[in-house]
Amino acid sequence: MIKKIEHIGIAVKDLEHATKTYQALLNVAPYKTETVEREGVKTVFFECGDSKIELLGATREDSPVGKYLSTQKEGIHHIAFFVDDLKAEMKRLQNEGFQLLSEEPKAGADDKSIVFLHPKSNHGVLVELCEDQSQF
Amino acid sequence: MIKKIEHIGIAVKDLEHATKTYQALLNVAPYKTETVEREGVKTVFFECGDSKIELLGATREDSPVGKYLSTQKEGIHHIAFFVDDLKAEMKRLQNEGFQLLSEEPKAGADDKSIVFLHPKSNHGVLVELCEDQSQF
Secondary structure, X not given: OEEXXXXXXXXXXXXXXXXXXXXXXHOOOOOEEEEEHHHOEXXXXXXXXXXXXXXXXXXXXXXXXXXXXXXXXXXXXXEEEEEOOHHHHHHHHHHOOOOEOOOOOEEEOOOEEEEEEOHHHHOOOOEEEEEEHHHO | OEEEEEXXXXXXXXXXXXHHHHHHHHOXXXXXXXXXXXXXXXXXXXXXXXXXXXXXXXXXXXXXXHHHHHHOOOEEEEEEEEEXXXXXXXXXXXXOOOOEOOOOOEEEOOOEEEEEEOHHXXXXXXXXXXXXXXXX
């Protein structure tokens, strides 16, 4: 079951500058900075109510975020929904006709297991589903 | 003060089809459908935890959402943050150098008073600040 918006992912070209901007906007310091080498991404997280803002910077040009920023303007990259049972939700959404981008959950930033749905399933929105890794 | 993500606005070309898609995705029926004639937009709202998903369809091509969809793909249009004191937050952010799109709050959908920040202030993200209208 989808419980809430876990975070909004924002792809940015200058992560240091964007961190200052979002710290000023949200009036709060980031609670975590984390690099996921396998995905070629460096992330900065801010708390916002019961959700988070995740800034995404590429650590190499051929990473998913690097490729995204080479063809599109910086801005909102994805919405992540927190689910209480990721595998059950993957099965439910596949049965509803949504296209998953991986058959199995992957390890994401911020101690999450994640899977993405193809934007074409969701009127152009890249959707992430995530649950806490400790549930595995 | 920014308290939480109030909603994510998603601009779509076929509001009826998108409503079915997001009802299936979120596994919940919309709680409200509302047309804001002045803005040329029809909105459909879904609850998601402590936040909402707002689908935006244009009621005429020359409306802000109509113009947006004539030049850009459908997808995430804006993030709205709920604030406890809109005028104080507008003043704080102007002092921080953020560019507001209006000098005064406007009436938005879902009984909110709203103001937008220019995307160029926020690394490509159109940001809305909103508070409940009853606070006026």
